[in-house]
Amino acid sequence: MKKVALLIVLVFFIGTFARGLIVQFKDEPSKTPIRTFADYVNHLKSVTENGIKAISDEVERGNYKVLWIARAVYLPNGDANLMKKLQKNPKVAKVYPDFIVPLMKPVAEKDAKTPNNWNIRDFAVEKVWKDFHLTGKGIIVGQIDTGVEGDHPDLKGKIVYWRDFLSNSLPVDHPVDSVGHGTHTAGTICGGSASGVPIGVAPDAKIAAARCFSWFGANTHDILDAMQWLLDPDGDPNTTNDRPRVINNSWGGPISHLSVFEDAVKAWVKAGIVPVFSAGNSGPNPRTIAAPAASKLAIAVAALKTTTEVASFSSRGPAVVNGEEYIKPDIAAPGQNVYSAIPGKKWGYKSGTSMAGPFIAGVVALMLEANPNLTVDDVKKLLYKHAIDLGAPGKDNDYGWGVVNVYETVKEAYGKRLPSYDE
Numbered sequence: 001m002k003k004v005a006l007l008i009v010l011v012f013f014i015g016t017f018a019r020g021l022i023v024q025f026k027d028e029p030s031k032t033p034i035r036t037f038a039d040y041v042n043h044l045k046s047v048t049e050n051g052i053k054a055i056s057d058e059v060e061r062g063n064y065k066v067l068w069i070a071r072a073v074y075l076p077n078g079d080a081n082l083m084k085k086l087q088k089n090p091k092v093a094k095v096y097p098d099f100i101v102p103l104m105k106p107v108a109e110k111d112a113k114t115p116n117n118w119n120i121r122d123f124a125v126e127k128v129w130k131d132f133h134l135t136g137k138g139i140i141v142g143q144i145d146t147g148v149e150g151d152h153p154d155l156k157g158k159i160v161y162w163r164d165f166l167s168n169s170l171p172v173d174h175p176v177d178s179v180g181h182g183t184h185t186a187g188t189i190c191g192g193s194a195s196g197v198p199i200g201v202a203p204d205a206k207i208a209a210a211r212c213f214s215w216f217g218a219n220t221h222d223i224l225d226a227m228q229w230l231l232d233p234d235g236d237p238n239t240t241n242d243r244p245r246v247i248n249n250s251w252g253g254p255i256s257h258l259s260v261f262e263d264a265v266k267a268w269v270k271a272g273i274v275p276v277f278s279a280g281n282s283g284p285n286p287r288t289i290a291a292p293a294a295s296k297l298a299i300a301v302a303a304l305k306t307t308t309e310v311a312s313f314s315s316r317g318p319a320v321v322n323g324e325e326y327i328k329p330d331i332a333a334p335g336q337n338v339y340s341a342i343p344g345k346k347w348g349y350k351s352g353t354s355m356a357g358p359f360i361a362g363v364v365a366l367m368l369e370a371n372p373n374l375t376v377d378d379v380k381k382l383l384y385k386h387a388i389d390l391g392a393p394g395k396d397n398d399y400g401w402g403v404v405n406v407y408e409t410v411k412e413a414y415g416k417r418l419p420s421y422d423e
Contacts, residue, residue, distance in 0.1 A: 021078030025051030136202025201362025252290030303335025
């Protein structure tokens with residue numbers, strides 16, 4: 001019986017890795033000035049359309065998915081022979097198999113017998129709520145994960161946009177999570193106090209949730225599709241109030257996967273969206289940082305086991321991309337034995353950088369409620385300026401700039417005094 005189960009798993013993985021190609025096209029000079037984000041999107045769409053025309057002889061008519069956010073197209077029936085042919089096309093930058101990106105599974109988890117919300121209690125989150133009356137109200141936080149249990153007592157009414165990229169059989173207004181990872185991370189972002197203690201950093205923020213991941217991970221094309229959807233969750237390009245201001249990403253893979261996601265992260269930043277990525281759970285060895293956390297555009301979050309000590313599992317830098325070496329992660333936040341929501345209308349503890357990333361996303365939501373005019377660069381500068389420097393002096397490959405200082409960071413955002421701080 002065990003052999004049969006193993007065979008099923010192997011067939012699943014082999015089939016998934018062998019199915020489909022992602023073709024990324026070379027960028028082109030824009031024919032018109034790019035002054036606005038809409039101009040930038042139109043440019044990406046134009047480049048992608050031109051690329052599709054250039055490979056039209058190799059593409060089955062209508063049998064593809066446009067992923068303009070990455071200047072790419074997904075070919076579900078692409079194989080190794082087609083890959084070789086497409087790589088010779090002058091319009092094509094790269095061709096990737098539709099590889100699986102692994103879910104950052106918690107390194108430890110357990111049911112909650114007694115609630116201990118040390119991440120909220122010991123990081124002055126409640127003091128921010130009390131002193132500045134900031135709770136994330138009016139801020140939408142995006143999330144790409146395993147879904148969310150929409151009727152959980154701590155999350156009910158907080159999922160304002162939902163899309164399931166794994167199944168078309170579920171109602172669009174019925175958020176679900178069969179794994180539990182996404183419910184836990186969403187709870188850290190905006191959960192309430194239904195368990196008797198607060199679990200969310202920004203309890204009045206809302207969530208735009210994309211369900212891409214199962215226990216096995218997610219296909220690259222689904223992730224890119226979700227990243228594209230989060231730029232316009234309501235499907236109306238004439239509105240922008242549906243767009244998240246910050247997106248939590250508790251997922252990642254090898255640095256070799258970075259380039260396929262880099263343009264999508266760039267599009268988020270150009271849209272004014274703060275990209276938060278978990279650093280990975282492959283520490284304590286160096287050069288274990290995950291991608292897209294390794295992107296210079298991303299805020300890569302390390303996990304803490306106490307208020308001052310980085311967790312052993314937290315991935316370390318430096319990142320080495322295309323021969324260039326630079327320091328990662330960027331900041332550290334609580335990520336070990338984090339108490340939050342789990343499916344079944346229950347609560348539990350999980351450990352991993354997946355738990356640290358949503359904490360920073362929640363802090364960013366507080367900052368943006370305090371000062372909606374903050375840019376992505378402003379948010380980074382404030383976070384890094386006030387981080388409590390631990391480890392080697394300055395930015396290092398364990399803590400980044402240091403441990404997040406929630407109170408002082410939000411305080412300066414609230415006072416609208418931007419730092420003169422050079423990374």
